[in-house]
Amino acid sequence: MNLEQLLEDKYGYRSFRTGQKEIISEVLNGRDVLALLPTGMGKSLCYQLPGHVLPGSVLIVSPLLSLMQDQVAQLKKMGEKSVVAINSFLKAEEKEQIWQAIGDYRFIFISPEMLLQPQVIRRLQRITIALVVADEAHCISQWGFDFRPDYLRIAEVLPALGAPQVLALTATATKKVEQDIRHYLQLDDPVIYIHPMDRKNIAYDLKNFRDGEEKREWLLAFAETYEGPGIVYAGTRRKAEELAGILTDNGLPAAFYHGGMEQQDRIFIQQQFQNGEINWVCSTNAFGMGIHVPNVRHVIHFQIPTAIEEFVQEVGRAGRDGLPALATLLMAPGDEKLMQALLIDELPTRHEIEAVASDSAGRVDLVEAGIVRETSYRVIRYWLGRMTPEQTIVQIERLAEDKLMRAASMTGLAESGKCLRAYILGYFDQQLQEHPENCCLWCGIDYEPYPLRTTESEESESLHWQQRLSRLLP
């Protein structure tokens, strides 16, 4: 089969990007594949193209509803009609209609939680699933153990679906994440494709401050000096709002974004950022997946992230256009303590585990009564289904240790005093081939490539007039 011809017929591209052809060929050879491709390297084509060749539907397991909707819209825009997302956005009748004709859809998007529902499995059993895709597969490792346990259960469904082949796609994976993906998706002798993950156009900077006040002053001065767009990652929702407030108070086009907002507001901010109407988004780690803004110049971490994996994911949203981008990590004494406390507090407690274990009737009253938190309840139920309460407690303790170790690797980066790029690549078991010209603060950073803010003083003055006028008028 001529893949290039197919690519041109279906998508109008003349040639594949690095890695795409290898991955697609292996999928078409019937192999399980785990592909590590950096963000923006055309991951979705790796299942879209096989979807036109394979004898059956492609089932894509996706972490976010917004991501699904986005991908469905994108496929439809490209002329692909037989696409659907099965999720809680659908009304009962819509859902029924889709199920009636489910075999007609070439691409079916679904969340792990929805996929695990028995009636969903029964419906999917009636059709031929040729390929199951785990999109953003690092979520298995990142979320499965203590947040969204259904992520660990995807493989349970596969036998019922006729044991289709599996393609796992992600941008960031340590050896541990890779192993988790292989194990929990039960990949069968998979082909592993690893693309070098170094992003040469991103320089890594680090600033030490005495306290948060100094950080705030620096952030404001930076945003007033340099042109965005940029993302500022804060540790908490409140902090994200506070930082956005500082920027907007000083006339900068900024907004905050976090998981506590209404879905509509979140979509609105995303769109404004994508249209360039907002220059700075101050957010928690909720912001990022599914954001396609190629020209993000700056990613600033106001507070230290909980792991290098997270840091790299977030930093990777900069400079997708290939132009120079800058990642800046702001540090102050005590920062790591806050994040450590946060990491551990959110895990199920011994008390919660014992409460769920002794509640043999399996009632959800514990959550209603405020004895067990909602997420804890589901996580505990997952583990109790597989081990004793005592083993579950040990399991959660191990998770806490693991999280603290990963957090320590992040502080290690901040304190190493050596090339940050080399440290990061080393963490992912990759070797730095060559230091780019703009590498990191230890190798030296030239700030000249980062465009300065164009002071549109006249424009802002006229805006002032408009504002004053609007205040005078009723």
Place this chain on the structure above:
DNA sequence: CGTGCGGATGCTAACATCCGCACGGTGCCTTAGT
């Protein structure tokens, strides 16, 4: 670690002030009964 909230305090009626303590990120899925 930093912050914000609720309750106690101090003393006789409303309110300022202090202290202890909980909380902090990430998202699917909710099919009851007016």
